[in-house]
Amino acid sequence: MRAVALVPARPAPPIPLPFLPAPVAPASSVSVGAAATSSRARSASVVAAAVQLADPPPTHVILIGTDGTNLDKVLQYAYDQPDSGFRAVMEQGVTGATTLVGHTTISGPSWSTILTGAWDNKTGVINNIFNPRPYDAWPTAINLIEYSRPEVNTAVYADWQYINDMAAAGGYAADVNQFVAFDTTWEDTDDQVVDATIARIAATSVTDSSFIFSYQVAVDEAGHAAGGGSPEYAAAVVNTSENIKRIMDAIDVWEFDNPGEEWTVIVTTDHGHQQSKGFGHGFQSPNETSSFVIFDLEGDSANDGRQNLNYSTADITPTIVSLFDVPLRSDFDGVPMQSDPAVLASLVTPDNLKQALNDAVAMYGYPNIGTDIALGVRTVFASVPYFLGIITNSTTAQLQSLVDQQIFLISTLAQGAQFVVQLTSDALVGVTQVVARAVGHLTGAGTIAPTDAPLPAPPADSVLVPILV
Numbered sequence: 164m165r166a167v168a169l170v171p172a173r174p175a176p177p178i179p180l181p182f183l184p185a186p187v188a189p190a191s192s193v194s195v196g197a198a199a200t201s202s203r204a205r206s207a208s209v210v211a212a213a214v215q216l217a218d219p220p221p222t223h224v225i226l227i228g229t230d231g232t233n234l235d236k237v238l239q240y241a242y243d244q245p246d247s248g249f250r251a252v253m254e255q256g257v258t259g260a261t262t263l264v265g266h267t268t269i270s271g272p273s274w275s276t277i278l279t280g281a282w283d284n285k286t287g288v289i290n291n292i293f294n295p296r297p298y299d300a301w302p303t304a305i306n307l308i309e310y311s312r313p314e315v316n317t318a319v320y321a322d323w324q325y326i327n328d329m330a331a332a333g334g335y336a337a338d339v340n341q342f343v344a345f346d347t348t349w350e351d352t353d354d355q356v357v358d359a360t361i362a363r364i365a366a367t368s369v370t371d372s373s374f375i376f377s378y379q380v381a382v383d384e385a386g387h388a389a390g391g392g393s394p395e396y397a398a399a400v401v402n403t404s405e406n407i408k409r410i411m412d413a414i415d416v417w418e419f420d421n422p423g424e425e426w427t428v429i430v431t432t433d434h435g436h437q438q439s440k441g442f443g444h445g446f447q448s449p450n451e452t453s454s455f456v457i458f459d460l461e462g463d464s465a466n467d468g469r470q471n472l473n474y475s476t477a478d479i480t481p482t483i484v485s486l487f488d489v490p491l492r493s494d495f496d497g498v499p500m501q502s503d504p505a506v507l508a509s510l511v512t513p514d515n516l517k518q519a520l521n522d523a524v525a526m527y528g529y530p531n532i533g534t535d536i537a538l539g540v541r542t543v544f545a546s547v548p549y550f551l552g553i554i555t556n557s558t559t560a561q562l563q564s565l566v567d568q569q570i571f572l573i574s575t576l577a578q579g580a581q582f583v584v585q586l587t588s589d590a591l592v593g594v595t596q597v598v599a600r601a602v603g604h605l606t607g608a609g610t611i612a613p614t615d616a617p618l619p620a621p622p623a624d625s626v627l628v629p630i631l632v
């Protein structure tokens with residue numbers, strides 16, 4: 164089957180009308196594609212319920228996230244490198260070139276979809292200013308696992324605080340949640356994230372079920388600093404690939420030491436990048452909406468090196484939770500990739516995987532003009548409070564350096580100015596975020612309500628703040 168002949172099967176559901184709130188009831192408003200998705204989710208939910216009767220065997224799953232990474236750049240720079248990590252996972256698993264068309268191409272919204280299985284028209288996340296509330300209504304894979312199977316060991320390693328904040332949200336936090344602060348370069352910092360990930364894999368007990376989310380940021384940082392078409396971006400893609408190889412090698416060692424036990428590996432990104440230096444991403448151009456899901460399922464070697472054009476970013480959480488026999492939510496936008504009949508029927512064996520994936524990337528285009536404009540407006544408004552926050556932090560940091568020098572009078576003045584800048588700007592961030600949320604809602608973000616109840620409040624002894632009676 165030729166990849167170019169296929170229509171992109173499962174983009175994010177298009178928003179109904181620009182600038183108008185979508186109806187709350189999803190059944191009457193979703194597109195044909197989304198409706199098909201939700202009925203598939205229901206059928207898979209029945210399968211998962213049946214499977215749950217058995218006592219689940221130990222399961223080991225790792226999700227590897229690489230921020231802002233274009234699949235065509237992976238194929239161009241990392242696929243043919245000696246000991247390519249990306250190629251290792253692709254050759255042991257199944258790769259889907261996916262698209263985020265209809266969904267905001269910003270990290271906060273996209274990692275929220277990756278970790279909740281719901282698009283931004285449900286979660287309502289519009290930018291990178293962290294807010295824990297969406298994850299109370301739309302629990303993460305970590306929350307769902309920790310609620311249903313608290314004995315599963317969950318761990319998150321990341322060098323972007325938003326990811327660690329997500330891992331702590333939703334009432335049922337990750338057991339281990341390690342933030343790696345910037346050190347020398349972003350690539351060095353990613354290397355430290357991967358060091359911690361590898362140590363965790365090596366220490367994983369064969370009898371305990373475990374889930375790891377390992378997140379690297381250097382590719383996205385290179386895209387912002389120099390553009391997606393830059394040599395810096397290419398170097399960061401190669402560094403990420405080498406890090407993925409180190410993780411795969413650690414898994415190989417672990418599997419050699421524990422015969423018969425295997426890890427499931429999923430590799431994904433949250434969005435792509437514009438080619439030239441500038442805004443980076445956030446809009447609906449094909450370079451920004453381009454994404455991928457690589458899925459190496461434990462015990463499955465029959466599908467090694469194949470391609471699946473029916474994978475979706477929203478499938479990642481349904482896939483992970485069902486591997487742990489955690490019940491699927493009725494309002495997931497995705498389905499378990501390992502068991503959904505329609506997704507399994509879309510597996511193809513390309514003559515040349517690299518060429519087939521390049522063909523798949525090339526077939527994705529822009530959304531309709533209404534969606535394009537609506538999501539562009541949303542991103543512009545959503546960026547104002549975020550950039551204000553960054554400017555404030557660098558301004559107050561510079562003032563702090565004056566305070567630290569303890570220069571007579573100047574240091575005291577700097578401290579006062581710092582207070583004023585912080586106060587004024589916090590208010591500005593707050594006001595502009597309220598405006599951005601309103602624009603987000605008008606353009607469809609967070610307009611579809613959950614159909615499942617929120618997870619019950621966690622037991623009091625697991626809450627850090629003591630409850631006074």
Ligand SMILES: [Zn+2]
Binds near residue numbers: 270383384387443
């Ligand atoms: Zn970015």
